[in-house]
Amino acid sequence: MNRRTAIKQLFVVAGGVMIATSCDFTSQSTTIALNHIKLKKSDEDFLAELTETLIPKTDTPGAKELNLHLFVMKMLDDCASPEDQKAFLAGLKAAEAVKGKGATDIQAYLKGLPAEDVFFQTLKRRTIQGYLNSEYVMKNKLIYELVPGRYNGAMKVKV
Amino acid sequence: MANLNIDSSKVRSYDAIVIGSGIAGGWSAKELCEKGLKTLVLERGRDVQHVKDYPTTNMYPWQFEHRNEIPFDVKQENPVVSRCYAFREDAQHFFVKDTEHPYVQEKPFDWIRGYQVGGKSLLWARQTQRWSDFDFDGPARDGFAVDWPIRYGDLKPWYDHVERFAGISGNKDGLPELPDGEFLPGFPLNIVEKYFKEQVETKYPGRKVISARCAHLSKPNQIHIDQGRVQCQNRLLCQRGCPFGGYFSSNASTLPWAAKTGNLTVRPDSVVHSILYDDEKGKAIGVKVIDRNTKEEIDFYGKLIFVNAAALNSNLILLNSKSKRFPNGLGNDSETLGKYVAFHNYSARISAEYEGLLDYKVDGKNPAGGGYIPRFRNLHKQETDFLRGYAAGFGAYRSSGSDQSGMGEDLKNSLLNPKLGNWGVGSHMMGETIPKESNYVALDETMKDDWGIPQLKISVDYDDNDAKMKKDYLDTMEEMFTAAGFINIKRNESSQAPGLDIHEMGGVRMGLDPKTSMLNKWNQVHSCPNVFVTDGSCMTSTSTQNPSLTYMAFSARAVDYAVNELKKGNI
Ligand SMILES: Cc1cc2nc3c(=O)[nH]c(=O)nc-3n(C[C@H](O)[C@H](O)[C@H](O)COP(=O)(O)OP(=O)(O)OC[C@H]3O[C@@H](n4cnc5c(N)ncnc54)[C@H](O)[C@@H]3O)c2cc1C
Ligand code: SF4
Numbered sequence: 001m002n003r004r005t006a007i008k009q010l011f012v013v014a015g016g017v018m019i020a021t022s023c024d025f026t027s028q029s030t031t032i033a034l035n036h037i038k039l040k041k042s043d044e045d046f047l048a049e050l051t052e053t054l055i056p057k058t059d060t061p062g063a064k065e066l067n068l069h070l071f072v073m074k075m076l077d078d079c080a081s082p083e084d085q086k087a088f089l090a091g092l093k094a095a096e097a098v099k100g101k102g103a104t105d106i107q108a109y110l111k112g113l114p115a116e117d118v119f120f121q122t123l124k125r126r127t128i129q130g131y132l133n134s135e136y137v138m139k140n141k142l143i144y145e146l147v148p149g150r151y152n153g154a155m156k157v158k159v
Numbered sequence: 160m161a162n163l164n165i166d167s168s169k170v171r172s173y174d175a176i177v178i179g180s181g182i183a184g185g186w187s188a189k190e191l192c193e194k195g196l197k198t199l200v201l202e203r204g205r206d207v208q209h210v211k212d213y214p215t216t217n218m219y220p221w222q223f224e225h226r227n228e229i230p231f232d233v234k235q236e237n238p239v240v241s242r243c244y245a246f247r248e249d250a251q252h253f254f255v256k257d258t259e260h261p262y263v264q265e266k267p268f269d270w271i272r273g274y275q276v277g278g279k280s281l282l283w284a285r286q287t288q289r290w291s292d293f294d295f296d297g298p299a300r301d302g303f304a305v306d307w308p309i310r311y312g313d314l315k316p317w318y319d320h321v322e323r324f325a326g327i328s329g330n331k332d333g334l335p336e337l338p339d340g341e342f343l344p345g346f347p348l349n350i351v352e353k354y355f356k357e358q359v360e361t362k363y364p365g366r367k368v369i370s371a372r373c374a375h376l377s378k379p380n381q382i383h384i385d386q387g388r389v390q391c392q393n394r395l396l397c398q399r400g401c402p403f404g405g406y407f408s409s410n411a412s413t414l415p416w417a418a419k420t421g422n423l424t425v426r427p428d429s430v431v432h433s434i435l436y437d438d439e440k441g442k443a444i445g446v447k448v449i450d451r452n453t454k455e456e457i458d459f460y461g462k463l464i465f466v467n468a469a470a471l472n473s474n475l476i477l478l479n480s481k482s483k484r485f486p487n488g489l490g491n492d493s494e495t496l497g498k499y500v501a502f503h504n505y506s507a508r509i510s511a512e513y514e515g516l517l518d519y520k521v522d523g524k525n526p527a528g529g530g531y532i533p534r535f536r537n538l539h540k541q542e543t544d545f546l547r548g549y550a551a552g553f554g555a556y557r558s559s560g561s562d563q564s565g566m567g568e569d570l571k572n573s574l575l576n577p578k579l580g581n582w583g584v585g586s587h588m589m590g591e592t593i594p595k596e597s598n599y600v601a602l603d604e605t606m607k608d609d610w611g612i613p614q615l616k617i618s619v620d621y622d623d624n625d626a627k628m629k630k631d632y633l634d635t636m637e638e639m640f641t642a643a644g645f646i647n648i649k650r651n652e653s654s655q656a657p658g659l660d661i662h663e664m665g666g667v668r669m670g671l672d673p674k675t676s677m678l679n680k681w682n683q684v685h686s687c688p689n690v691f692v693t694d695g696s697c698m699t700s701t702s703t704q705n706p707s708l709t710y711m712a713f714s715a716r717a718v719d720y721a722v723n724e725l726k727k728g729n730i
Contacts, residue, residue, distance in 0.1 A: 055571050062571075078230040107566050128563060132574060135221045141575050146219060149392045151523040153349025157579065158518075 032070050034077045037085050043092060046099050047072060051127045053106045061136055063127060071130035072123060084118050091119020168460060173199040173424070174725075176446050176461035178431045178476065181278020183694035183710040184467035185409030185417075186321065190718035191465070192422040199424045199459055200414075201448055203468075204274035206427040207253075207281070209387075209410040213400030215249045223248045242659055243271045245282055250398040253281050263603045265618035269658035270471065276427055277410040278469060279661070280707075282398050284528070285374040285406050287327050287708040288550075289318050289338045293538055294702035301537075301546050304499060304594045304700045305670045308680035311338065317712035324416075325407040325711065326383050328527065329372030337369075337533040337704070343377045345370040346527040350519045351555035351582045356530065358643040366535045366639075368553055371527040374407035374708075386412055395524040406526070428452055430610045434464055434489050434690060436482040442689045442730075443489070449610040463689055463721050463730065466667075467714070470695035471500075474600050474666040475615045477677075477692070490684035493674055496667060498599045500619050501701045503660040504549070504590030506653045507629045509636045511645035513555070513582040520557040520579060529554030532586070534703045536631065545627040549590035550703040551636065558583050584645055588632040591703045592657075593624055594665050619657050662706050664698035682717040689730045691717045 030044045039047075051063035051072060063069065076088055091113075098109040113120045131137060138144040174196035177187045184200060191198040206212070220226060227248045234241040237257040246254050255272040262270060273279040292311040298304040315338070322341040330345035348356060348370055356368035375391040376383050383389075388404030388411055397406050404411035417423040428451035435445045435458060445460035466473045474497050480489035488496045529552065536548030561577040563570065598620065602613035633650045640648050657663075670676025673685035682697050684690040693714040695706055702709075724730045 054566050055574075056567055058568060058571065060571075060575075075225065075228070078232075079225055079228050081231055103567060110566065124563075128570075128574065129226060131571075133220045133226050135219070137575070138219065138221060142577070144220060146217065146396075147392045147394050148523040151346060151393050151521075151525050153347050153352070153521055153525065154519050155522040156518060157520050 030073065032073060034073065036077050036082070037089060039073065044069060044073065046096065047092070047123075049099070050095070050106065050110075050123060053103045053110070054124060054127045055131050056103065060141075063131065066131065066134050066136055068127050068130040068134070072126040075126045075129075076122060080122065084122065087118035088122050091117060095119070168458070171458065172460040173197045174461065175199070175463040175465065176201060176459055177465040177467055178446065179278060179467040179469060179472070179694070180276045180409055180414065180425060181273070181467065181469055181694075182280045182283070182409060182707045183469075183714050184278070184465070185280065185413035186711045186714035187465040187467055187691075187693060187718055188423060189413040189417040190715050191463070191722070192417040192420040194718065194722045195420075195422065196463070196722065197422050197424075198417070199426060199461065201429040201431050201446060201459065202276050202278075202425060202427045203430040203451060204276065204278075204427060206425070207276045207400075207410055209404070209408075209415060210400070210402050213402065214252065216396065216399045216402050218249070218399075239269050240271060242269055242655065243661070245284075245398045247398075249396070250282060253398070253400075260608065261606075262614050263606055263616040265616055266620050267656035268617040268619050269656045270617065270663075271658065271661045272469070272472075276414070276425060277408055280408040281400055281410060283661075283707060285397065285526070286371060286528070286531075286705040287322075287325075287329075287374050288372050288531070288533075288704040289340055290314070290702045290704050290709055291336050291338050293336050293534070294700070294704070297547065297702070298700050301541070303546055305668070305672070305675050307699045308669050308671045308676075313680070314709070314712050314716065317716040318708070320715055321708065321711040323380075324382060325374050325412060325708075326376045326379065326388070327372060327708070328375050328377040330370050332367065332369045334367060334369075334533055336535075336538055340372070342372070343375075343380070345372070346375070346377060346525050348530055349521050349525070349555055350516055351513055351557075351584065352530045352553065354513075354516060355553060355555065355584070355643050359532075359639055362642050363639065365538075366532065368530045368532050371529055371531040371552070373527040375526045376405055386416055388412065391526055393524045393526060395526055397526065429457075430612070431468065431476055432456070432610070432612055433476060433480040434466070435460075436480065436484060436489060436687065438483050441484075443687055449612070451610070454610065463691070463725060465714070465718070466690065466692040466696075467694045470663045470666065470698075471600055471615060471617070473692055473694055473696040474500075475602070475612075477667060478600075478602050479612060485687075489690065490677055490687045492686050493676060495675060496677055497601050498596045498666065499594035499668055499699075500598045500600055500663065500665040501592045501594035501698070502619065502657050502664060503662040503701060503703070504592055504621065504625045504628060505587060505660040506621075506625075506655050507633050508585060508587040508651045508653075509633060509640065509648065510583065510585040510651065511640050511648040513584055513643075513645050515644065516582065517579070520559075528552065534591075536628075543627070543631060545624045545631065546593055547591040547624075547628070548703060549588045549628055549632050551586045551588050551632065553584070553586045555582050555584045584640070586636055588629065588636075589660075589703050589705075590625065590628045590632065591701050593622070594668070594700055595622070598665075600666055617658075619663075621657060662695070662701070664695040664701050664706060667692045667696035668699045669697050670699060681720040682713055683721070688724075689721075691721055693717045
């Protein structure tokens, strides 16, 4: 039997996203179960660092606290093409050059990547998406209304 | 063969049988039940109860595993349905996956389907315009298809009837090409849509921009409250199923109403195989069903049969209903069954920006979606080198975004403080295609589905007329956008296959002459008078308007006629 399927799956809300986690805290496996790509816990931790570099903790929560790295992993695993997954994983490996370094070094590294770099594009796009759609932001900052109950097609705004 | 005894066939006997529980079937059932007929609705899909079976309806964006995206594998396995804009994580459970119900594409055709109680009425975009005499006169005037056996006047009272019950919001615009209806208040145009309306109507006499008419309860009447529906709350998550019953669906409206009469039986998981024809009696006596789960074959009996399985599936059922009298499909003396399939041309859109009125924005959401430009081409005379014309949607929105180029605190600040940008404007075409004999559906000779029913073979394509019309739409809209001072105009042609408009029609067309049509002016099969077909398959031509409101009107009208005829003993 596949070991993964034997692991009890549990749902937690990470950055507001429902994530099936493996509660196997002892091993090298990632917090969430992945179906297509292979990542180790150390990759996950590195990804958390990278997303935190993009959206750091200030007086409001940053990427790590909102589990945006898990969202990036989830979307990479389920929604990216196999080619993009491969390119991302290669990019992640290459980025290990700055693993453990400070935010400034990581930022400099990321800025140095070509504009069309799949790794950086995916990382950034999914981190931003996860952030803007997180329960935290949608409840506290850019409020999402499930039931607006109104429509005004000409609301005056200050310019 | 099912092993029948007399008692059990009695148990399976009804006054009327309706095949399909979508927009047309829901209306047929409601009208039949209200007139006191014991009615059986056979639905191939699973049951979906209003509110209870809308699993995503109250979910917040962050509660969707993939934030409403469809995973890569699912897209790969289901390329057809994945092309539908509404096939997203929140509504995917109401769509048929390609893998579940294959069909044969002799030419590429994106067949978008919803197999469940309620059919596609749960998913539709709810745009509802009446057809006019310009549409019903069309074939006789322009010389395509065959003459419609009815005119707008025949349908008008039935449009009134269904609109009052369904709840249609709109304004009285006084346009002969788009007759006014029994409206609830219209959803207003926003300030830029209004601006465009003024520009168009002053610079281009004869062209109009109006509030889109839609099946939403902008202000419910007692009849809607009696259905258990309340005012639309502007959520715009309609495709998940609306807990308020804010928009019209079979599930929220016609089916529960029919159930209240005590005359309704809905049997989900019942895949209709064919209509049973009795050569001796000279009429249809019932319907053969394959149970979706057990694959058991069961016959049901009825005096009246309403075929409402949605256009192409109704063709399939009739083609598969073979008997000595009708070896090529029930009622197919004219050999037109399956032919003259037509659809809408939605393959062009155009977008732009507007730098004016920047001290305004929109607050809340408009379920009607914005504006509607009724057909203006070839209305009063043939003025172009293509037949017929197009309507168009028009919408304006104020975009708000943030600079995402930075990293770290800058990025975070920027994301949390989005700035309003220019207005964006956009339009999409809704063109009429011409029914042609060469656009047909047929039974595949070898491929069967999981229930032993032949798969449908679809052979439908665009033609020159569509290409010319598309170019005219883009040129004309570009000119109107330019005249309105819009900038960054982008023409967008898509090479999408037919079908993605989800307005497939025809194959069982109405007509005056039984030699060239399947149905008479009452949607009654010319040569099998107790069978009625009132969904999109009955359409002789397609008009530019969205079709579903017209299916509702046809269904109600046909039931009224059928029940009277039944009572008189003529059926
Ligand atoms: C995303 C989307 C947007 C749309 N927007 C609009 C719009 O704005 N305006 C508009 O007018 N229309 C719109 N439509 C189209 C509209 O939904 C259809 O025209 C309408 O639902 C057709 O009604 P119907 O009853 O013929 O078919 P359906 O509503 O599809 O119902 C047919 C039913 O028959 C059942 N059935 C099929 N075969 C069998 C069988 N063999 N045995 C038993 N049951 C069977 C099906 O499972 C289904 O439940 C839209 C559709 C979609 C998907
Ligand atoms: S817009 Fe209206 S109909 Fe649609 S989900 Fe919202 S409340 Fe329901």
